[in-house]
Amino acid sequence: MMPPVFRFAPSPNGALHLGHAYSALLNLDRARESGGRFLLRIEDIDATRCRPEFETAIYEDLAWLGIAWENPVRRQSEHLADYRAALDKLSALGLVYPAFESRAEIARLVAVREAGGPWPRDPDGAPLYPGNAKSLSAGERTRLIASGTPYALRLDMAAACGRVGGLTWNELGEGPNEERGTVPAHPEAWGDVILARKETPTSYHLSVVVDDALQGVSEVVRGQDLFHATSVHRLLQELLGRPAPTYRHHKLIRDEAGRKLAKSSRSTGLRDLRAAGATPASIRRLVGLD
Template sequence: MAPPVFRFAPSPNGLLHLGHAYSALLNFDRARETGGRLLLRIEDIDATRCRPEYETAIYDDLAWLGIAWETPVRRQSEHLAVYRAALEKLSALGLVYPAFESRAEIARLVTAREAAGPWPRDPDGAPLYPGDARSLSAGERDRLIASGVPYALRLDMAAACRRVAGLRWTELGVGPDGEHGTVPARPEAWGDVILARKETPTSYHLSVVVDDALQGISEVVRGQDLFHATSVHRLLQVLLDLPEPAYRHHALILDEAGRKLSKSDRSTGLRELRADGATPAGIRRLVGLG
């Protein structure tokens, strides 16, 4: 039987903080406990925010914590063609359409919809896509694309859900409301999520399921802030005929106000803590791993 495979997958758009350390250490500890493998993935598809110096800092901070990982490291920016192929497979199923509204236009549409009552929001609190790009004719879509109008490629969630029934996943950790064991997936709560943009042939949702499959990840250990997104990931896994990993969502490290840590908060950054004399053992104690 093959050993279990874990991964830590940070984005190099800032320096690591205590929350990242907690997740990385949990993955590292799980790999050691089970005789498994730990992979490191650099999720750098956002070319406008990701920087080489942050990627270098990730390697340095993880090594300082005593975390070892297999090489080579997978960098998403080097595999865009793989994500494009997955997107084309979904498109061939008739499940992808271009939407041409800007963020400002979407905000105005939501405001107009809410004049008639509350507009639905996704589990993260963002309003569901309010536009009607699905109703555009093929000719009108082609005209807009040819004219250079920016667009996002969205998943037709209703059509996708009609193809899949009884979606669920195995939760080895605990969800925000105590969910554990077999958890029903509800991807419809997210609406027509973005799968790619004109300038980038992938999104977090699409690339993470493709990478987890290609890297043979058997147990995804990550924060509870991604618990509900697992519904979208399970849907994409089924649509793309990808294997299903088990999931272990962990509690988040919060600041004094009870908020999720931010990369902009220097007081919880590993670099700042190291400069103030913190040790790897001390970081373990700070995140509750003793």
């Protein structure tokens, strides 16, 4: 039997904080308890926000916490061909289409729709895609792409859900409403999600599914803020013929006002806490892992 595989996958777009420490340490503890492997993945597909100095800081902060990982580290920016292959497979199934509206145009479309009543929103609170790009002719799509018009590649959610049966996942942690065990997936709640953009050949949803499969991740340990996104990941796993890991969504570490921690929060940044005299043991106590 293969040992279980765990991963911690931060984005180098800011400094790690206590919430990151909690997730990384939980993954490490689960790997040690089960005799499994611990992987580090750098999710650096957003070239506009990710910086080398933040990536270096990730390695330094994790090493200070006493966390060791297998090498080489998978950096998403070095594996764009893997995501393109997955996107091509979905396209061959007729499940991907280009949408040409800008963010401002989408906001205006939503405002028009809401004039007639509430417009549906995804579990994160963002409005579902309101455009009609699916109805464009092949010729019009080709013309717009050839003209250099920016576009996003979206998943035809209705067609995608029509290709699979009812989906579930095995939840070992708990969701926002204490969901555990066999959890039904509802990818339709997300509408036609973006899988890639003209300038960025993948999205979080697509790359995380591809990476977890290629790295053999068997248990995904991550925050409750990604609980509902698991529905989209299960759909993509099914469409791409990728295995479904077990999921363990954990509580979020919050500030004194009850807000989810942000990378801009200096009071909870690992580097600032270290400079103030914190130790790896005190970090464990702060996040409730003593």
